[in-house]
Amino acid sequence: MKEEHVDLGLRRFIKQLGYAAGGAAFLAGTAPWLTSCTPEKLEELGREKARLALIGTGGRGQYHIHNLREIPHAELVALCDIYPKNLDDAHALCPTARTCSDYRELLDAPDIDGVIIATPLGSHAQITLDALAAGKHVFCEKAMALKMEECKAVYDAYAAQDKALYYCMQRMYDEKYIQAMKMIHDGAIGEIVGMRCHWFRNADWRRPVPSPDLERLINWRLYREHSGGLMTELGSHQLEVCNWALGRTPVEISGMGDIVYWKDGREVYDSVAVTYRYAGGVKIVYESLISNKFNGMEEQILGKEGTMDLARGVYYLEEDNLLSGMRRLYDQVRDGIFASIPTAGPSWRPEVKGQYVPHPVIAGPTSINNGESMVASDHDGSLEILSAFCQSCITGEKAKDVVEEAYSSTLLCLLGNQACEEGRSLVFPEAYKIPYMKF
Amino acid sequence: MASRRQFFKDALAATAAVSLAAADGSGSAREKEKPALFQFSLPRVMGTRLEFLAVGTPDAIVRPVWDAFYAELMELDAMLNRFNGYGEVARLNAAPSQEDVPVSEPLAALLRLAFSYRERTGGLFDVAGGKPVTLSADNRLTLGGATLDFGGFAKGYALRLWRDRLRAAGIGCAFTDFGGSSILATGHHPYGDCWKVGVTNPYGGGPVDEWSLRDTSLSTSGNAPSYHGHIVHPRTGLPAEGRRLVSVCAPDPLDAEVLSTALMLAAPSEENALASAFPEAVFRRYSL
Numbered sequence: 001m002k003e004e005h006v007d008l009g010l011r012r013f014i015k016q017l018g019y020a021a022g023g024a025a026f027l028a029g030t031a032p033w034l035t036s037c038t039p040e041k042l043e044e045l046g047r048e049k050a051r052l053a054l055i056g057t058g059g060r061g062q063y064h065i066h067n068l069r070e071i072p073h074a075e076l077v078a079l080c081d082i083y084p085k086n087l088d089d090a091h092a093l094c095p096t097a098r099t100c101s102d103y104r105e106l107l108d109a110p111d112i113d114g115v116i117i118a119t120p121l122g123s124h125a126q127i128t129l130d131a132l133a134a135g136k137h138v139f140c141e142k143a144m145a146l147k148m149e150e151c152k153a154v155y156d157a158y159a160a161q162d163k164a165l166y167y168c169m170q171r172m173y174d175e176k177y178i179q180a181m182k183m184i185h186d187g188a189i190g191e192i193v194g195m196r197c198h199w200f201r202n203a204d205w206r207r208p209v210p211s212p213d214l215e216r217l218i219n220w221r222l223y224r225e226h227s228g229g230l231m232t233e234l235g236s237h238q239l240e241v242c243n244w245a246l247g248r249t250p251v252e253i254s255g256m257g258d259i260v261y262w263k264d265g266r267e268v269y270d271s272v273a274v275t276y277r278y279a280g281g282v283k284i285v286y287e288s289l290i291s292n293k294f295n296g297m298e299e300q301i302l303g304k305e306g307t308m309d310l311a312r313g314v315y316y317l318e319e320d321n322l323l324s325g326m327r328r329l330y331d332q333v334r335d336g337i338f339a340s341i342p343t344a345g346p347s348w349r350p351e352v353k354g355q356y357v358p359h360p361v362i363a364g365p366t367s368i369n370n371g372e373s374m375v376a377s378d379h380d381g382s383l384e385i386l387s388a389f390c391q392s393c394i395t396g397e398k399a400k401d402v403v404e405e406a407y408s409s410t411l412l413c414l415l416g417n418q419a420c421e422e423g424r425s426l427v428f429p430e431a432y433k434i435p436y437m438k439f
Numbered sequence: 440m441a442s443r444r445q446f447f448k449d450a451l452a453a454t455a456a457v458s459l460a461a462a463d464g465s466g467s468a469r470e471k472e473k474p475a476l477f478q479f480s481l482p483r484v485m486g487t488r489l490e491f492l493a494v495g496t497p498d499a500i501v502r503p504v505w506d507a508f509y510a511e512l513m514e515l516d517a518m519l520n521r522f523n524g525y526g527e528v529a530r531l532n533a534a535p536s537q538e539d540v541p542v543s544e545p546l547a548a549l550l551r552l553a554f555s556y557r558e559r560t561g562g563l564f565d566v567a568g569g570k571p572v573t574l575s576a577d578n579r580l581t582l583g584g585a586t587l588d589f590g591g592f593a594k595g596y597a598l599r600l601w602r603d604r605l606r607a608a609g610i611g612c613a614f615t616d617f618g619g620s621s622i623l624a625t626g627h628h629p630y631g632d633c634w635k636v637g638v639t640n641p642y643g644g645g646p647v648d649e650w651s652l653r654d655t656s657l658s659t660s661g662n663a664p665s666y667h668g669h670i671v672h673p674r675t676g677l678p679a680e681g682r683r684l685v686s687v688c689a690p691d692p693l694d695a696e697v698l699s700t701a702l703m704l705a706a707p708s709e710e711n712a713l714a715s716a717f718p719e720a721v722f723r724r725y726s727l
């Protein structure tokens with residue numbers, strides 16, 4: 001017996017995963033926004049710090065304060081909120097920062113490089129436009145804005161100047177999503193034939209209100225002047241990953257929305273089912289409900305050869321290569337073709353529906369968002385994207401495609417709501433197409 | 440006994456359902472240009488599936504050979520299956536006696552063959568999992584609390600029987616795929632000088648290698664995401680770790696089968712001994 005040496009091994013596998021030598025190409029291809037925050041560029045920062053102001057110090061804002069503590073190149077210098085209780089709570093977390101109630105006071109301050117906006121959706125556009133106009137870098141919570149025309153105005157303003165703008169679409173900075181997308185783009189699950197996303201919770205979204213005049217400030221999520229409901233709050237993340245997977249934007253939108261259970265005076269739907277059709281017919285079937293949590297939160301990219309379960313960071317294969325290998329051989333012989341039969345490997349074991357075997361996307365423990373928290377989930381990319389923003393505040397380098405992705409997915413959310421409202425199917429409006437979008 | 444008959448009935452029904460014999464000898468002009476194709480597939484046998492394609496031999500010749508092999512294969516699977524509850528090995532394993540117990544002549548023959556591979560592989564391949572199991576000349580087996588596992592043996596043995604049947608019947612062009620891990624290449628592809636077989640990466644991505652096979656067999660062992668740590672070292676009791684595969688090409692399918700397991704476990708220092716014990720085999724290792 002003799003051994004024949006084959007040049008394979010770890011290097012190749014690592015390359016497959018996008019580290020090492022092929023890393024640059026991988027970043028540029030699958031996650032171009034990561035090119036502005038590579039470890040090498042981080043090292044160049046030295047001891048410089050981004051000086052930041054936080055506007056909106058509620059649940060998510062306070063979560064960002066915790067994350068900022070983990071970022072060595074960040075310094076929070078100012079806090080702003082119109083609701084004194086939240087401002088006080090935040091100040092307790094960061095006593096060195098000064099406070100104010102009108103964000104415009106911060107915009108002229110020379111000791112502030114960038115602002116973090118964590119206010120209700122209705123105010124995202126105005127604050128972002130004002131901050132960019134004042135020459136600040138901006139990190140804004142998703143979704144981009146409450147209205148399509150606001151999204152377009154922000155996008156145009158952003159494109160016309162040189163400050164960095166980020167939207168907190170943390171999946172774009174979540175390692176398991178990035179690896180999964182790399183695999184999808186490499187063909188691991190074959191051609192994408194459909195996508196299913198849903199977010200189910202069993203909670204009313206309501207918060208206790210100390211006095212009735214604060215109802216709309218505190219329960220802003222429930223009212224249309226501030227909120228797009230389930231679509232913008234939850235769907236925006238999930239529709240983004242669908243576009244990321246396919247590299248395109250849907251052309252047609254239809255849907256239904258209702259208040260099924262929480263008939264408590266709220267204005268936004270507590271149940272939506274929206275379908276997005278891409279050119280060629282691939283569809284996103286999107287569903288969200290907040291009176292039953294059985295199905296949790298999932299993003300499934302369905303391919304001819306397998307299924308990527310993005311939220312869990314695992315994929316499933318439809319069939320092994322085996323049967324298709326033999327079928328291929330049969331067809332080849334019948335057609336007079338001589339080619340290789342891709343079949344050798346560890347013994348095939350039956351995988352029938354319900355018994356699909358999950359294959360992890362990345363080795364080692366992964367953290368999984370069960371979708372239940374309204375504020376955050378651990379290790380979901382939120383810290384990484386905030387850190388990347390702080391880096392941009394110092395270097396001035398924009399993050400590639402983040403605004404474009406946020407713009408596209410927010411438009412889909414808003415069009416979804418509009419389709420529900422009007423009870424008809426919509427085509428993606430010409431006036432809102434941007435050069436980034438491929439259809 | 441009833442359950443066993445039922446098992447055969449079910450298995451036969453399954454065969455009938457997936458039979459895709461393509462050559463019916465009807466002799467139309469089109470079929471005269473193309474070689475006759477005979478395809479058979481067993482969806483569940485020995486924990487996996489078996490697929491067979493014969494090219495250029497008329498259905499009337501291939502079918503009886505297949506049928507005879509099929510009956511033999513079912514007997515073998517029933518005897519060696521650890522989980523069916525009624526086979527000889529399943530029953531022995533269910534009550535691993537400290538005393539010696541009589542075993543059937545066919546099982547005794549297989550045990551002797553398996554023990555000869557234990558010798559040839561320096562103990563790396565052992566159906567008794569490293570335990571001091573013995574078989575007397577009058578077919579009495581002393582398990583001493585051990586259990587038997589013919590995985591990593593049975594498919595190779597079956598393919599050896601199959602190879603001999605194909606040879607005896609003069610079937611010179613055929614491809615047999617036993618679950619991807621055991622492949623028998625009889626003759627060569629009708630439009631090439633060999634059968635080209637790709638080694639697939641169970642962790643995803645394209646094929647990692649290609650073998651050209653002609654009148655030989657290929658066996659592949661290793662870990663897969665869904666099936667990891669199943670190859671256990673008889674001496675240490677530790678599973679073979681790592682994202683690794685080994686493919687072994689050998690004229691005898693049973694040699695290839697046994698060696699692919701042994702090589703997953705062999706220390707570098709043990710490879711030379713294996714090489715001289717199996718001079719006709721060629722192997723390649725893959726780190727994935």
Ligand SMILES: NC(=O)c1ccc[n+]([C@@H]2O[C@H](COP(=O)([O-])OP(=O)(O)OC[C@H]3O[C@@H](n4cnc5c(N)ncnc54)[C@H](O)[C@@H]3O)[C@@H](O)[C@H]2O)c1
Binds near residue numbers: 061086169
């Ligand atoms: N990326 C994520 O996963 C994620 C998670 C949770 C929330 N969010 C987003 O974060 C934003 C805030 O959500 P939240 O749950 O923290 O809401 P919240 O109600 O807890 O906090 C919002 C805060 O903004 C303040 N505010 C309102 N208008 C203001 C103004 N003009 N100037 C200054 N402060 C103002 C409010 O007083 C409140 O303290 C929303 O856009 C939400 O969609 C994102």
